[in-house]
Every structure is written in structure tokens, then in C-alpha cells.
Amino acid sequence: MSASPTSDQVPVTVLTGYLGAGKTTLLNRILSEQHGRRYAVVVNEFGELGIDNDLVVDTDEEVFEMNNGCICCTVRGDLIRIVGGLMKRRDKFDGIIIETTGLANPAPVAQTFFVDEDVRARTRLDAIVTVVDAKHLPARLADSHEAADQIAFADVIVLNKTDLVTPAELEAVEAKIREINRFAVIHRADHANVPVTDLLNQGAFDLDRVLARVPEFLTDDAHEHNDDVTSLSFAVEEDLDAEKFNAWIGALLAEQGADLLRTKGILAYKDDDRRFAFQAVHMIADGAYIGPWRPGEKRESRIVFIGRNLNRPRLRRGFEACRA
């Protein structure tokens, strides 16, 4: 598999978030600030009304399991058809924005862009943007899995309605988000006032930018709860053995893929001067060489997991055992 983007691949931004968090306000802001660029917007039938755009596609989210029937290996059949239809008039727009329903799990949307050959050929998933409401997020996290999943999947989080909470509440909610996903970029906002340049063309799923934002070293001080979504990262300075890594990650995804929401890694294989980039959404993985280590860049292998039931010592031992 190869995931190197080409210029004719249309960028796709996925917008998730609960009803009332400010998704529609954000969407209208993106559309109104676009200075001549045009977007096709895919909305669902339960969405908030009032999207000001001339190319709006109304859809039912149709999630189905792939042939092995695994409950986490799901894709959006409606998106496959819509992307196919939009490509017949592709000269008319520059990007696609997909708004999901408030309660949607983002995995099927993301997996659609890994799994379907036609969608992969014509589009590239740019980033998952999640809008959360600073005031109501703690309650949402307490009463549903989906709120945590939407944060876990996000590349960009718009922490909206900050004007409705005290500074202390804002710190607490941001800390809660960081506990789930330490790798997303968080933008604080009220009335969804985030610059469009912080939302579009993020390249978050481009393999060569997969870990661009991961700090060189992270102190792992987060505590783990069995049912909470958490994020972990590990680094290994010695080169890895490609076969050992493939065997380990393959077995891990097969066994625990349902719990692993997102996995990303940049790997240094023995006797190879190129960086290998790896990413997965649940069990569905993708990887490619992405060019040489840059001058001054530390040659080491790093991997990030975001998910549930992460066993830190076991994952660390597994990763370290891939050393050549």
C-alpha cells in the first residue's frame, strides 16, 4: 500500500462534535472565510440547519462491517457513493468537509478513507476536527463513550464556548481532554472563532507528517483506568527489525484493535536510511517509507497509542522487543 498524496487527491476534513457544541457555527465560519475556494459539504439528516453553501449533500450515515464481520472494522457506504458522485464534477470544488452526527463514532469515517480503493485514489483524509463545549463536556464524557471517542480520534480540537466557564473550569476541562488525547492540537474558542488555517490543510493523516507534532520526549504521568481512553507514547533509540515489528503490530491489532482507536509511528529500520511511517485506525493499518531522516533529526523509533485498556508495561516491552 502507498499513501503518498498527489495533487489531484481532494482533501477531506471530518468535523465531529455533539449537537450544540458549535459544529454548524464552525462550519459556516470555514465556508464564509474561504476566499474563492469552494467546498462540498456532506451533512447528515439529523444535523443542525442553516449551512450557507451551494454544494451541500444530504446523507444517511450508513455504517457496515467489512467482510470479516468484525465490529470495529466498519466503513461508511454512503460516503463511498458520495465521493464517487462528487468526483464526476470534481473541477467544481477544492475540498470536502464531512459533518458527522453528534453521537457518531468517527472510526467508520476514517476507515472509509483507508479501505475503499476508489476513495483512496481520489481523496485524502486531511484531519479530524472535533468541536467540544467547554461547559458541557464533563457531563458528556460521563454519560457516553462517543464523546471520548471523538476526542481520541481528533487531530484538532476546538474547545468552544470558553466564555461560559471560569478559568479554573477551563483548565480542568483541558486537562481532561489531554488525559484522553495528548497529541491533538487544542484551540480555545468562543463562538467557534478559530482561524480557518488552523482547521484545513493540516495534513494530519499524511504519513510524512504523522508524528510532526509529537514532542521529542513525553513524560508518561497519566494514570490509567480500565474503561477510560488514554494515550501513550514510547521511543526506542536502537534500530528496529522490520519483520519483528510487523509481526508484533499485526498480532496486537488483531487482538486488541477494537480498543486501539488510533496508532501512529515513525520507525527507524536497521540498514535503512529512510523513515517508515505507520498508522492504524482500529485494525486497519497503513504504512510507507517517507524519505530519509532529516539532518539534525534524532534517528529513533516512536509510537503512539490512543485507546482503551492500554497496558503500558506490556506495550513498552512489545515495542522494545522489536529492536534489531
Added chain:
Amino acid sequence: MPGLSAHVSSADHILETRASSHDLGAHVVACAFAPDGSAGFALGDGTLRIAADAAWTSIAAHEGAVLALAADARGFVTGGDDGKLQRIAGGEVTTLADFGSRWVEQVAATRTHIAAGYGKRVAVLDAAGKTIKTLEHPSSVTGLVFDAKGKRIGASHVNGASLWFVAAKTDNPRKLEWKGSHTGIAISPDGENVVTAMQENALHGWRLSDGQHMRMSGYPAKTKALSFSRNSKWLATSGAESIVLWPFFGGGPMGKAPTELAGGDAAFCTFVACHPQHEAVAAGFSDGMVVLADIGSERILPVAGPGGRGAVTALAWHPDGARLALGTETGFAAVVDFSKQ
């Protein structure tokens, strides 16, 4: 341009000597022949281009892209991403139905009925264009076809297909079930078999007499075109480096290997259309090549050579079997006449 023709490969000989062709400048979504013999090409720019004799005309049919095309008793019927079902006849556009924000992704027609798929629903209209019923499905309709007699409608969707009687008073479909996402459908002309294309590069079939399941797999890509030969013996399919033909006789397709014609390794077969009378199939490829293959003799007649025209996205035969319409993703279109000379 005599200076250019000397350089065109002999694979284009038929295109040069027996075709009227045109660069239409937009993705050819589908093509069909109307009862008056004109060929219609539905385009991604919302127009229907009509080739009558050597004259090509353009009609604005939809606001966005045309997504589906069929020929009915009076002319052409199109579905678009503007939610409209349009009839184009005698140079006039008439709106038969407006489904609002829903795309009309599927259209099929006979001399007496029109069926249009939008979301999970299929509207059935009479020849005058009046909606006579609406059929509900468990998920979006991905393929829509009438049987050869025009008595039944088949619709593919997630977890199988539904088979409806057009004239039934009470609307309960026969449900053909198989888990997974089904993305297209064909009914054999003898009415014995239904076959669907599936998301995971395979076909599924049901023998209607006893409900026997049939599984046809091994494709390297998704099958987008399914076409039965007129005598129902062969199912021609796209999705491989050759034209893949499954035998529906002698106990097949179960336990039988398909026949593969016009195989190479440079391109994928992207569209197929069986000849309306003979055991022959027209096939288009991702490199723009179009061939006519005689199934029995396995003889291949090149119609259009590869290169420069984009992947073939549409093929249709005139019912008389003498003319073939073809179109590509870059907007090349032609009507080939096999009868004259």
C-alpha cells in the same frame, strides 16, 4: 486532419472509419440509445449530449452532475445530484419528480415504466411520468434494474437485494439476503438469476428457483459493470485485467472457472456491455481501450486503442445490435456503427 491520422495506431481503425466521435469535456457517467435511434451521453457537468446521425447537441439537464441515465418510451430519463428526475425528449426537458436534497443516483426504464432510486427509496412512475408507487429499502439503493420482461424491479443495498413486482397491489419484496455491502445488480434475461457486485471485490448471486447462493470472487478490483449475454448463458464483468465471463450453464457458475478474454497486464477492465443478440461483449478498459469480443471464438476486435482518452466509463448497445455508444472519464464519446460499408 490528414497529417495526424497517419500516426494513429491501427487499433483506432474502427473509430476512424465507422464512428462519429466528440470530446465532450466532462466525465461521461452513462450512455443510452433512445427509441428514435439517437445516442445520449450523461455528463458530470449536468448536460445530456445527444448524437443523432453525425450531429451533436447539448441540453442542460441538471444543476450539478447527471448521475444516472436510461432510455424510456419517449426519449431519455436522467437523475441528478440536484434531486431531480428529468425527461429529455424532443429537445425539451420536463421535470418528472423533485426529491429535494436527495441525489437521484439510479434510473431504470422500460417501455411502460420508469424507476428512480433516491436514498433508500425507489419511485416507480408510469410511462406518462406519473408516480404510481414508492418502494422502501433498508438502506440506500446502489443498483436498480428491471428484468427483461419489465415485470420485476431489482434493487441492491446493504445486506442483499430486493425484488419487487411492478404490478403488485401489495408491496412486499422478495428479499435476497447476504451480509455485506452490495453495490450493483443484474438480472439474467431469462429471469432465473440475480447477481450483485459487492464492496469486497466479489459478486454474489441467487438462483431464484431454489434460492441457491452463488459466490464469485477473485477480482483484484471492485466490479462496477455486470452484463448478461442475451441468452443468459454468460455474465460479463469488469474489475480484472481481462473481461471475466462466468458460465451460467452446465451447473455453473459454481465450481467453474470463468472465461477470461482480452487480458493484459497494463489495464483494468472498467465497463462491459453484452451484445443485444449475439454471444459477444463490448468492453472498455482503464487505458481507454475498447474491444468487441466474440465469446465463442474468443476473437477480439479492437474498437478504440489505448491511450489519451481516459478510462472507459460507459458503453451501450442500440437494441438492433448494429451501433455501440462509448464514453470515458475525460469526456471522449463516440457512436460506432458496425453495419455500414
